Amino acid sequence: MLRRLLDETLDPGYEEVAARRTADGQEQSAPQNWTRRLVLAGSLLLIGALSAVVISQVRSSAPQREELRQALIEDIAAQRAAGDLLAQRLVDVRDEATQAREQLLAATTEGQDALDELDAAENAAGLTPVRGPGLSVTLTDAPAPEDGRDNLGRVLDRDIQSVVNELWAAGAEAVSVDGQRLGPTTSIRSAGQAILVDFRPVTNPYLIEAIGPTGMFDQLLESAAGRLLASYAAAFGLGLDVVGSDQLDLLPGTGAAVTEAEPVELRRNGAPVGTW
Amino acid sequence: MVRGLRTGPLIPILGLLVGISAGILLDPSVPTELQPYLPIAVVAALDAVFGGIRARLDNIFDAKVFVVSFISNVVIAALIVFLGDQLGVGAQLSTAVIVVLGIRIFGNAAAIRRHVFRA
Numbered sequence: 001m002l003r004r005l006l007d008e009t010l011d012p013g014y015e016e017v018a019a020r021r022t023a024d025g026q027e028q029s030a031p032q033n034w035t036r037r038l039v040l041a042g043s044l045l046l047i048g049a050l051s052a053v054v055i056s057q058v059r060s061s062a063p064q065r066e067e068l069r070q071a072l073i074e075d076i077a078a079q080r081a082a083g084d085l086l087a088q089r090l091v092d093v094r095d096e097a098t099q100a101r102e103q104l105l106a107a108t109t110e111g112q113d114a115l116d117e118l119d120a121a122e123n124a125a126g127l128t129p130v131r132g133p134g135l136s137v138t139l140t141d142a143p144a145p146e147d148g149r150d151n152l153g154r155v156l157d158r159d160i161q162s163v164v165n166e167l168w169a170a171g172a173e174a175v176s177v178d179g180q181r182l183g184p185t186t187s188i189r190s191a192g193q194a195i196l197v198d199f200r201p202v203t204n205p206y207l208i209e210a211i212g213p214t215g216m217f218d219q220l221l222e223s224a225a226g227r228l229l230a231s232y233a234a235a236f237g238l239g240l241d242v243v244g245s246d247q248l249d250l251l252p253g254t255g256a257a258v259t260e261a262e263p264v265e266l267r268r269n270g271a272p273v274g275t276w
Numbered sequence: 277m278v279r280g281l282r283t284g285p286l287i288p289i290l291g292l293l294v295g296i297s298a299g300i301l302l303d304p305s306v307p308t309e310l311q312p313y314l315p316i317a318v319v320a321a322l323d324a325v326f327g328g329i330r331a332r333l334d335n336i337f338d339a340k341v342f343v344v345s346f347i348s349n350v351v352i353a354a355l356i357v358f359l360g361d362q363l364g365v366g367a368q369l370s371t372a373v374i375v376v377l378g379i380r381i382f383g384n385a386a387a388i389r390r391h392v393f394r395a
Contacts, residue, residue, distance in 0.1 A: 005376065005379060005380075006379060006383065007383075009327075009330075009379070009380045009381075009382075009383025009384045009387070010327055010330055010331060010334075010383075010384060010387070011324075011327045011331075011341065011345045013338075013341040013344070013345055014327070014331040014334070014336045014337065014338060014341050015336060017336070017338045017340075017341055018336035018338070036339035036340070037287050037339070039339055039340075039343055040287065040288050040291070040339045040342065040343065041287045041288055041290065041291030042291065043291075043342070043343050043346050043347075044288045044289075044291040044292045044295065044325075045291040045292065045294055045295035045298070046295060046321075047292065047295060047318075047321040047322075047324075047325060047346070048291070048292040048293065048294065048295025048296040048297075048298075048299065049295040049296065049298050049299035050295075050299070050314070050317060050318055050321060051295075051296065051299070051318050051321070051322075052295070052296045052297075052298070052299025052300045053299045053303070053304060053306060053314070054314045054315055054317075054318050056299070056300060056303055057306060057311070057314070058315075
């Protein structure tokens with residue numbers, strides 16, 4: 001079959017027709033009448049047009065793709081800028097609302113009480129910036145073993161969780177992981193290889209900062225979690241570094257979305273006047 | 277016969293040139309579903325053209341055979357690729373069609389070369 005393919009490159013139809021003509025006693029080559037010429041010219045016209053269309057199509061599709069990519073990139077940039085703008089507006093409006101609320105509430109004693117309560121709640125929820133003495137714990141992955149074995153000295157979400165829990169237990173007022181403030185509903189968990197704090201990824205080295213009493217330092221190192229991490233550090237090369245600090249600045253968290261609310265009972269001079 | 281040889285190639289070549297310029301000038305948009313089959317169709321048409329030129333030089337050219345071989349080449353090549361696409365082997369079958377047509381084009385081009393340069 002391959003031999004036939006290589007040897008008989010001409011359409012066998014030509015030879016058959018020529019053989020038939022010779023058998024009929026005609027000239028080998030076909031007579032050229034006008035219909036045949038027109039059909040021939042028409043099919044060659046078709047071939048030419050087909051080739052030209054395909055060539056121009058292939059040539060024009062490459063720059064089109066590049067244009068499309070560029071347009072998408074511009075779209076992404078524009079949407080990102082719009083998102084940043086909206087986020088900034090949210091911060092501004094929230095600031096305005098907070099100021100207006102403080103002005104209104106500060107006018108009355110009940111308001112002042114409510115404001116104090118609110119401040120305490122916001123502090124507890126990690127919504128306010130905090131400054132004070134504390135300590136910072138740095139956890140670092142051990143260098144990956146060269147022979148491709150599992151890295152037993154890798155920091156896991158559990159390690160960060162246990163340090164954070166120990167810090168809360170030792171009386172920390174505010175804790176952040178890699179600059180991300182922890183609130184009451186913040187989760188620390190892993191997804192695949194990455195560790196997520198409040199569903200945002202944090203990366204090695206993991207910096208845990210806490211503001212609280214000076215006794216935290218000793219309490220952390222003597223706790224079960226602290227001793228376990230120290231043994232990991234000795235056995236597997238996990239990096240554990242605890243430094244006390246006179247002044248730490250923790251940024252406010254974003255806070256949880258409000259999913260539940262109760263109507264407030266309004267009181268004037270100790271007597272209820274209705275709900276709001 | 278002499279007359280036929282003199283005016284014969286003129287009309288087909290004219291047709292080819294008009295076709296190419298029409299394709300470039302009009303620049304018709306091809307439906308997306310047909311686009312994968314066009315390059316194959318062009319290669320099939322090219323095979324028919326080379327076969328026609330060789331038959332002409334062999335003095336056995338026949339317009340009817342040429343037109344039929346051109347149309348059937350294009351249709352069958354597109355059909356094979358379409359079938360391959362449906363079966364999930366479109367790329368491989370395209371390659372097979374291109375290889376077979378390429379071998380034929382080479383063979384015919386070699387025959388034409390022998391006619392023209394007597395070598």
